[in-house]
Amino acid sequence: MTDFIVPKLSYVQLSPILIVLGGALIGVLIEAFLSRKVRPIAQLTITLGSLILALIQLWHIRHESSLTAAMGSVAIDGATILMQGSILLIAILAVALIADNEHFTVLAAAVPGSPEERDSLQSGEKLTEVFPLTLFAVAGMLLFPASNDLITLFVALEMLSLPLYLMAGLSRRRRLMSQEAALKYFLLGAFSSAFFLFGAAYLYGYSGSVSLAGIRAAVVGGSGNDVFLLMGIAFLSIGLLFKVGAVPFHAWTPDVYQGAPTPITAFMAAATKVAAFGAMLRIFYTSLANANWDWRPMMSIIAIITMLFGSVVAIAQRDVKRMLAYSSIAHAGFLLTGVIALNKSGLDASIFYLFAYGVATVGAFGVVTLVRDSSGEVTDLNKWAGLAKRSPFAATLFAGFLLAFAGIPLTSGFIGKFSIFSAAYESGNKSLVIVGVLSSAIAAYFYIRVIVLMFFKDAADDGTSVIIPSILTRSTLIITSVITILLGVYPAPLLNFINSLASFVR
Amino acid sequence: MNPANYLYVSALLFTIGAIGVVVRRNAIVVFMCVELMLNACNLAFVTFARINGNLDGQVVAFFTMVVAACEVVVGLAIIVTIYRSRRSASVDDASLLKR
Numbered sequence: 001m002t003d004f005i006v007p008k009l010s011y012v013q014l015s016p017i018l019i020v021l022g023g024a025l026i027g028v029l030i031e032a033f034l035s036r037k038v039r040p041i042a043q044l045t046i047t048l049g050s051l052i053l054a055l056i057q058l059w060h061i062r063h064e065s066s067l068t069a070a071m072g073s074v075a076i077d078g079a080t081i082l083m084q085g086s087i088l089l090i091a092i093l094a095v096a097l098i099a100d101n102e103h104f105t106v107l108a109a110a111v112p113g114s115p116e117e118r119d120s121l122q123s124g125e126k127l128t129e130v131f132p133l134t135l136f137a138v139a140g141m142l143l144f145p146a147s148n149d150l151i152t153l154f155v156a157l158e159m160l161s162l163p164l165y166l167m168a169g170l171s172r173r174r175r176l177m178s179q180e181a182a183l184k185y186f187l188l189g190a191f192s193s194a195f196f197l198f199g200a201a202y203l204y205g206y207s208g209s210v211s212l213a214g215i216r217a218a219v220v221g222g223s224g225n226d227v228f229l230l231m232g233i234a235f236l237s238i239g240l241l242f243k244v245g246a247v248p249f250h251a252w253t254p255d256v257y258q259g260a261p262t263p264i265t266a267f268m269a270a271a272t273k274v275a276a277f278g279a280m281l282r283i284f285y286t287s288l289a290n291a292n293w294d295w296r297p298m299m300s301i302i303a304i305i306t307m308l309f310g311s312v313v314a315i316a317q318r319d320v321k322r323m324l325a326y327s328s329i330a331h332a333g334f335l336l337t338g339v340i341a342l343n344k345s346g347l348d349a350s351i352f353y354l355f356a357y358g359v360a361t362v363g364a365f366g367v368v369t370l371v372r373d374s375s376g377e378v379t380d381l382n383k384w385a386g387l388a389k390r391s392p393f394a395a396t397l398f399a400g401f402l403l404a405f406a407g408i409p410l411t412s413g414f415i416g417k418f419s420i421f422s423a424a425y426e427s428g429n430k431s432l433v434i435v436g437v438l439s440s441a442i443a444a445y446f447y448i449r450v451i452v453l454m455f456f457k458d459a460a461d462d463g464t465s466v467i468i469p470s471i472l473t474r475s476t477l478i479i480t481s482v483i484t485i486l487l488g489v490y491p492a493p494l495l496n497f498i499n500s501l502a503s504f505v506r
Numbered sequence: 507m508n509p510a511n512y513l514y515v516s517a518l519l520f521t522i523g524a525i526g527v528v529v530r531r532n533a534i535v536v537f538m539c540v541e542l543m544l545n546a547c548n549l550a551f552v553t554f555a556r557i558n559g560n561l562d563g564q565v566v567a568f569f570t571m572v573v574a575a576c577e578v579v580v581g582l583a584i585i586v587t588i589y590r591s592r593r594s595a596s597v598d599d600a601s602l603l604k605r
Contacts, residue, residue: 111590151569158573162580169584176591180600182584187536187597190577191527194543197570198520201547201563205513205554210562255603 010069012061013076016054016084017146020139023050027132036125043131044099048092050135054142055088067505068148072211075148075282078501079347083145083278086355087271091138093362093480094267096472097369098134101126103261105172112175121172130167134267137163141271145278148505149211150200153279157196157243160275161189164268168260173376181259188242188252196239203232203287215287216506222290233288233295240283243276244332247306254317257325262377265321266365269328270358277335277354281347284339286504292342299340300432306333307439315446320368320379323446324361327405330443331357334420337432341423348498349419355494356404356412356487363480364401366473370394373463381450386459391466395454397481402447404484407440412487419495512553519546533585533595537578544574 011018023046030042058081067077104127110117140160147153169182204210206228207218218224242249257265288295310330317323335357338350371378371387371394378384388395404413417440421433469477487494519542526539548567555563589595 109587151566154566155569155573158576162576165580165584169587177602179584179588179591180602183533183588183597183600184603186581186584187527187533187540190537190540190581191524191543194520194523194540194547197544197547198550200566201516201550201554204551204563204566205557208554208558208560210566259603 007071009071010066013064013066013069014074015061016058016088017139017142019050019054019057020135020142023047024132024135024139026050027135031129031132039128040101040126043128044095047095047131047135051088051092051095051138055085055092058085058088062501070152072213073149073152074143074146075212075505076146077505078503079278079282079351080146082351082498082501083274083354084142086274086351086358087138087141087145089355090270090274090358090362091134091141091267093359093476094263094270095131095134096476097263097266097362097366098130099472100263100369100470103172103263103369104130104170105175108170127170130170130264133163133167137167137267138271141275144275145282147279147282148213150204151210153283154193154197154200157193157239157279160272161193161243164264164272165189167264168256168268170264171259171261174259177259178261179259181256184252184259185256192239192242192249195235195242199232199235199237199239201232202228203236206232212283212287213506216290219288219290229291230294233291234298236283237295237299240276240280241302244273244280244335245329246302246332246336247309247329248302250306250309250329250332253329254322254325257328258319258321258379262321262365262369266362269324269365270361273328273332273335273361274354274358277339277350280339281350282504285342285347286506289342296340296342299336300429303333303336303340303432304435306330306336307435308333308442311439311442311446314443315449317446318381320381320384320450321365322379323381323450324364324368327443327447328361330439331405333439334417334436337424337429337436338420340429340432341420341427343423343427344502345419345426346423347502347504348495349416349423351498351502352487352491352495353416353420356416356484359480359483360401360404360412363477363484364398364405366477366480367394367398367401369473370466370469372465372467378464381453383460383462383464384450385453385457387454387466389459390464394466397477399451399454400481400484402450404488406444406447408444410485410488412484412491414488415491415495509553509556512549512556516546516549516553519543519549531596531598533588533597536597537581537585541574541578544570544577 062081107120140156143156147156165186168185169179171178206224207215245253310326314326338346404411407413407417425433523539523543551563551566
């Protein structure tokens with residue numbers, strides 16, 4: 001009988017995650033005990049406060065010497081710090097959009113069109129459950145790229161997904177579509193996490209260990225049953241590729257992006273991508289690096305299909321949110337080239353790209369929330385014609401974000417694409433680079449078409465207008481656009497910072 | 507008995523679940539098929555724990571059960587809401603979001 005060993009958790013390293021979780025729990029208590037009048041302001045304070053506190057704490061621990069926490073289950077290395085910082089910053093910006101309660105229904109359980117729904121809307125009350133849900137999702141996202149064993153990976157994956165399924169169904173207008181988005185996201189998300197878990201089971205079967213370091217040792221040793229390894233890689237990748245929305249596992253992306261309330265779409269599109277790619281980079285750069293002959297060819301094919309499919313199908317879209325969804329699929333393809341590159345510059349470039357893309361995405365969806373008519377947000381592209389005459393501010397910002405997505409020089413997108421493609425070139429994947437540049441050119445076509453639509457077409461008189469943004473929304477829009485331009489003009493400090501910090505503990 | 511047989515059963519259950527998700531229409535049944543897939547994973551984990559001679563796989567199975575329970579809570583909430591709005595839990599009826 002061995003003695004019970006007290007686990008050493010290293011609370012300091014875990015503190016950013018714990019602060020966010022603590023904020024979420026306080027948020028649940030606020031829902032239970034405070035009156036409806038004070039809840040919105042209390043929730044907003046707690047949410048923003050815990051996110052900012054976590055970010056400050058993260059800055060303090062960035063050079064901590066101990067790299068793993070919770071007995072090796074969580075890796076707090078340089079790459080984790082950078083991913084968590086990106087996620088927290090994106091979450092803060094997105095929460096400022098979420099704080100505009102105009103987007104959410106008051107009583108999510110009320111049947112659309114029922115007397116209860118009418119009464120709840122007339123009462124002028126606000127939905128505040130969304131704040132703790134956001135914090136739970138953020139905590140899951142912080143844990144996912146830091147996970148250093150299969151159990152933590154799976155728990156973090158579910159922790160980030162489950163609140164998002166619910167949040168997708170909270171829209172105030174077009175509620176049936178919103179609920180449908182929640183259902184689709186949930187069923188397909190649960191389906192893919194089953195694949196993820198099955199892959200995890202086979203990796204465990206192959207290596208006899210649930211820790212990523214143990215799997216790495218088994219892969220390097222190469223003594224196990226290769227069938228288990230291949231099945232494990234295949235199924236685990238399906239689960240991860242689903243989360244990042246790569247073709248052919250992208251089917252949920254356009255529907256969920258379109259149906260979910262726009263601030264939630266902004267949050268989910270940006271932060272989930274960082275978290276999922278963070279976990280993917282860790283798994284493929286550490287555990288499975290020595291098996292790269294097994295997964296690289298298939299991943300390259302998926303990356304190529306994803307880039308081309310996303311760019312080509314986006315051209316045919318008539319809805320702004322669907323167009324941004326297909327653009328996010330194309331970006332998932334660009335990011336996959338960073339995973340396939342499998343070198344230090346690929347890691348640096350991926351992290352920079354994730355941050356730049358996430359910030360621009362929050363900004364772009366932030367602009368979408370402003371364009372309204374009497375029935376709510378207007379997402380039909382035809383009605384966006386002549387937007388610059390209605391609001392030069394909104395149209396200019398949106399044009400800036402689209403140019404960043406397209407990768408035009410002097411925006412963050414250009415630096416991101418340039419560094420990720422040069423990393424892929426360095427690792428000898430020339431075909432990937434060629435397809436990447438080609439599909440960037442295709443993608444530029446539809447981004448620029450939208451800009452032409454906004455600036456050089458006449459506005460129809462159809463009641464579409466651009467509302468005056470609230471102070472929080474406005475600050476999000478300004479901060480995101482400043483970051484987007486700044487990273488395009490003067491990226492060196494951030495690139496150097498990432499370069500000095502980004503590494504995986506093995 | 508050869509533990510590999512349990513792996514075959516687990517793969518079979520997983521396949522039945524996956525096919526069920528693809529072909530069935532009722533959201534509840536689709537969801538039950540997902541749960542079947544999760545349980546197939548559990549069986550695989552426990553079998554591998556036996557083959558590898560350590561307890562890690564059994565620990566994972568416990569975590570999976572808890573996570574699956576959370577998923578049931580969230581999933582049924584969403585499905586019941588949809589049913590109350592539409593009087594139907596068919597995944598084919600929910601098709602507003604197309605182009």
